[in-house]
Amino acid sequence: MSAKPPLIDEVRACRICQDNLPFPPRPILQFSPSARLLIAGQAPGKKAHQSGVPFDDASGDRLRGWLGLSRAQFYDEQTVALLPMGFCFPGTGTSGDLPPRPECAPAWRSALLDALTHLEFTIVIGRYAQAYHFGTRRQSLTEQVQAWREHWPEKVLLPHPSPRNQLWLKRNPWFERDLVPVLQARVADVIGP
Numbered sequence: 001m002s003a004k005p006p007l008i009d010e011v012r013a014c015r016i017c018q019d020n021l022p023f024p025p026r027p028i029l030q031f032s033p034s035a036r037l038l039i040a041g042q043a044p045g046k047k048a049h050q051s052g053v054p055f056d057d058a059s060g061d062r063l064r065g066w067l068g069l070s071r072a073q074f075y076d077e078q079t080v081a082l083l084p085m086g087f088c089f090p091g092t093g094t095s096g097d098l099p100p101r102p103e104c105a106p107a108w109r110s111a112l113l114d115a116l117t118h119l120e121f122t123i124v125i126g127r128y129a130q131a132y133h134f135g136t137r138r139q140s141l142t143e144q145v146q147a148w149r150e151h152w153p154e155k156v157l158l159p160h161p162s163p164r165n166q167l168w169l170k171r172n173p174w175f176e177r178d179l180v181p182v183l184q185a186r187v188a189d190v191i192g193p
């Protein structure tokens with residue numbers, strides 16, 4: 001395995017917003033400059049904070065299903081980078097987890113993205129990652145997902161794979177019918193056999 005670059009060590013030691021976190025900082029990310037696929041999500045939940053493993057839940061199972069990736073492929077840092085908009089669990093509010101800490105992306109994101117020199121395809125999940133990776137031209141997440149061909153094959157926005165998002169999937173059957181098969185083919189092409 002190649003040596004970790006200093007950048008990842010800096011991120012892991014980050015304490016920038018510790019006063020606003022519910023627990024001591026624990027950045028949860030998967031990163032290697034060799035990664036070809038980037039999954040840009042929101043922020044780790046409490047379970048990921050405790051285990052240190054992102055997407056190790058029903059959301060992760062659904063996401064891996066959409067992408068056609070096994071767990072081994074998904075957690076191979078040499079090919080897949082997992083960079084949420086906030087690296088530490090931000091805490092819980094009245095209607096679920098709080099948004100990613102706003103200090104995180106300005107501090108780390110562009111340096112990490114610049115280091116992904118083999119990046120071929122970016123999967124963007126949720127509206128905070130949407131705003132960063134697509135800008136704010138489109139208001140609605142659904143509208144941006146529907147317009148997936150605009151940025152194909154460079155990047156795509158997905159709805160959140162949480163089981164709580166079942167209603168969105170029901171209302172938008174075209175997503176799993178039309179987009180998911182094309183997405184799986186693109187991911188297979190990037191990941192290789």
Ligand code: SF4
Nearest residue numbers: 014016017025088104
């Ligand atoms: S959320 Fe980001 S900025 Fe805040 S302590 Fe964690 S790594 Fe640092």
